[in-house]
Amino acid sequence: MLKYFAYIDPSTGSMFIQAIFGAVLAAGVVFRNAIHTFINKLRLALSRKTTDEET
Amino acid sequence: MGASFRDPAGFVFKDQAGVIHRHITPQGRADYELLMESGLYAALIKEGLLVDHTPNRPATEEALVIKPRQIPVISYPFEWSFSQLRDAALLTLAIQKLALQYKMTLKDSSAYNVQFVDGKPIFIDTLSFEGYEPGKPWQAYRQFCQHFLAPLALMAYTDVRLSQLLRVYIDGIPLDLTAKLLPRTAKIRPGLGMHIVMHGRAQQAKASEHTPSARNVAQSSLEAILSSLERSIKKLKTPNNATEWGDYYDKTNYTPSAADEKAKLLTALLKPLKAKTALDLGGNNGRYSRVLNAIGIDTICSDIDPNAVEANYQFSRQHKESQMLPLLVDLTNPGGSLGWANAEREPIHERLQTDVVMALALVHHLAISNNLPFDLIARYFKQFSLYLVLEFVPKEDSQVQKLLSTRKDIFPDYNESSLKQAFGEHYKLINEAKIQGTMRTLYLFKRK
Numbered sequence: 232m233l234k235y236f237a238y239i240d241p242s243t244g245s246m247f248i249q250a251i252f253g254a255v256l257a258a259g260v261v262f263r264n265a266i267h268t269f270i271n272k273l274r275l276a277l278s279r280k281t282t283d284e285e286t
Numbered sequence: 287m288g289a290s291f292r293d294p295a296g297f298v299f300k301d302q303a304g305v306i307h308r309h310i311t312p313q314g315r316a317d318y319e320l321l322m323e324s325g326l327y328a329a330l331i332k333e334g335l336l337v338d339h340t341p342n343r344p345a346t347e348e349a350l351v352i353k354p355r356q357i358p359v360i361s362y363p364f365e366w367s368f369s370q371l372r373d374a375a376l377l378t379l380a381i382q383k384l385a386l387q388y389k390m391t392l393k394d395s396s397a398y399n400v401q402f403v404d405g406k407p408i409f410i411d412t413l414s415f416e417g418y419e420p421g422k423p424w425q426a427y428r429q430f431c432q433h434f435l436a437p438l439a440l441m442a443y444t445d446v447r448l449s450q451l452l453r454v455y456i457d458g459i460p461l462d463l464t465a466k467l468l469p470r471t472a473k474i475r476p477g478l479g480m481h482i483v484m485h486g487r488a489q490q491a492k493a494s495e496h497t498p499s500a501r502n503v504a505q506s507s508l509e510a511i512l513s514s515l516e517r518s519i520k521k522l523k524t525p526n527n528a529t530e531w532g533d534y535y536d537k538t539n540y541t542p543s544a545a546d547e548k549a550k551l552l553t554a555l556l557k558p559l560k561a562k563t564a565l566d567l568g569g570n571n572g573r574y575s576r577v578l579n580a581i582g583i584d585t586i587c588s589d590i591d592p593n594a595v596e597a598n599y600q601f602s603r604q605h606k607e608s609q610m611l612p613l614l615v616d617l618t619n620p621g622g623s624l625g626w627a628n629a630e631r632e633p634i635h636e637r638l639q640t641d642v643v644m645a646l647a648l649v650h651h652l653a654i655s656n657n658l659p660f661d662l663i664a665r666y667f668k669q670f671s672l673y674l675v676l677e678f679v680p681k682e683d684s685q686v687q688k689l690l691s692t693r694k695d696i697f698p699d700y701n702e703s704s705l706k707q708a709f710g711e712h713y714k715l716i717n718e719a720k721i722q723g724t725m726r727t728l729y730l731f732k733r734k
Contacts, residue, residue: 238293239394241425244489246501249423252480252514253507260510 289630296413307342308412310350317416326388335381336409354412359586360637363397364452364621365613367596368441368525374400374407375434379516381409386505391418395426397433404608423503431481432458435515438522439482440464443472446525446592453621461486477518526593544723549577551719555675555730557581561641565670567617568648572598572610579609586638588615618656635669643670646677653700654689660708668712674731678705683725
């Protein structure tokens with residue numbers, strides 16, 4: 232059980248929803264990073280192909 | 287001081303000389319020392335995000351007192367334009383992001399933790415930081431959404447005037463109310479949909495539960511939430527509703543040469559006073575405040591029109607000005623005297639004390655549109671400053687004719703001699719000058 236020394240009322244609902252949003256958004260970050268990495272690798276592979284073709 | 291009773295870690299007080307100090311209790315000591323030793327304090331100071339401080343008295347077991355950098359003018363979130371509130375929000379998020387890197391976190395994210403100094407927002411609550419426990423959710427998330435995201439969304443999507451709801455809801459605008467006021471186009475956006483709409487519903491749903499949730503929230507999740515909040519805020523379009531006053535200086539009775547004449551007269555009247563600070567009441571976009579800035583006077587430029595204040599702030603940020611503070615104030619109903627015992631927040635006549643008040647082309651609005659007798663105006667103005675520069679616009683001027691066009695002229699005393707007599711009870715007239723090319727006169731008064 233986590234102990235809170237909050238002097239402001241964080242609201243149970245806010246804590247609850249943070250867990251959900253946090254998970255979704257963090258997953259989104261991982262997903263976006265994966266897509267970007269994939270796209271960059273693709274770009275690299277394609278540019279190498281064209282330079283190979285040129286030489 | 288007024289609102290400084292909630293946090294058990296410490297409180298703010300003013301000494302006899304009016305200098306503000308922060309008292310750190312034994313409960314707050316550990317977090318304060320962590321702030322200083324973790325490197326977070328140094329990082330915050332380096333980026334200009336937090337006010338610095340000096341330890342004031344040697345620490346005892348009971349207390350440690352620090353003296354923070356003094357803030358020249360205290361202003362409140364409902365006195366800020368859209369961009370000022372937005373910059374304060376982004377500052378808060380930047381600080382929370384940085385804090386996490388040093389294993390600390392903000393325990394509250396009230397908009398009152400931010401003040402404007404040298405034209406830029408800065409965090410003033412040194413005791414807002416506590417140690418971060420991995421897995422623990424951000425307890426200031428609700429407050430951030432209510433103090434910052436909700437009013438910003440309402441200003442951008444519904445109406446810029448809704449920031450005034452912050453006067454009624456001193457702990458931020460309730461999310462369910464915000465959701466009701468936002469149009470559909472706003473609520474379908476993922477950021478606002480999450481942090482306002484769903485967040486608000488979760489609050490209602492869990493309202494009857496009193497056991498804290500044992501949910502684990504990873505640091506990466508927290509960081510993702512902070513980034514999401516930042517994106518949501520940056521995507522909000524700055525409101526630009528056409529209001530009466532937006533393009534005020536284009537529609538006045540001043541030819542460019544008369545306007546220059548007025549600026550010259552102001553400079554001539556004020557330079558000998560060697561004033562350091564001024565309050566420009568009804569100063570619109572700051573055109574004449576800048577005349578004062580040019581002679582070294584730090585100026586608060588207050589106006590009732592959100593678009594004018596916004597334009598003023600944008601100009602000042604673009605030109606990196608440090609002597610201008612634009613504020614949104616309705617002089618006939620200014621904010622302050624809020625909270626417990628009407629004493630947590632102060633009224634403007636206590637906060638906006640300066641050397642000179644400028645009331646240029648203002649009094650006719652107060653006297654005619656608001657039916658205020660000259661005597662009451664004088665009594666109020668004298669609470670703000672020693673000197674007063676007043677531009678009197680006579681009845682024959684077309685601006686006053688406009689005000690009288692839709693109502694009965696019940697103002698037999700609206701004339702220069704009555705003005706001089708009424709103000710003469712409270713002030714001594716030092717100088718006067720007719721503004722060439724207009725029917726108007728500038729008066730310089732000194733409080734008796």
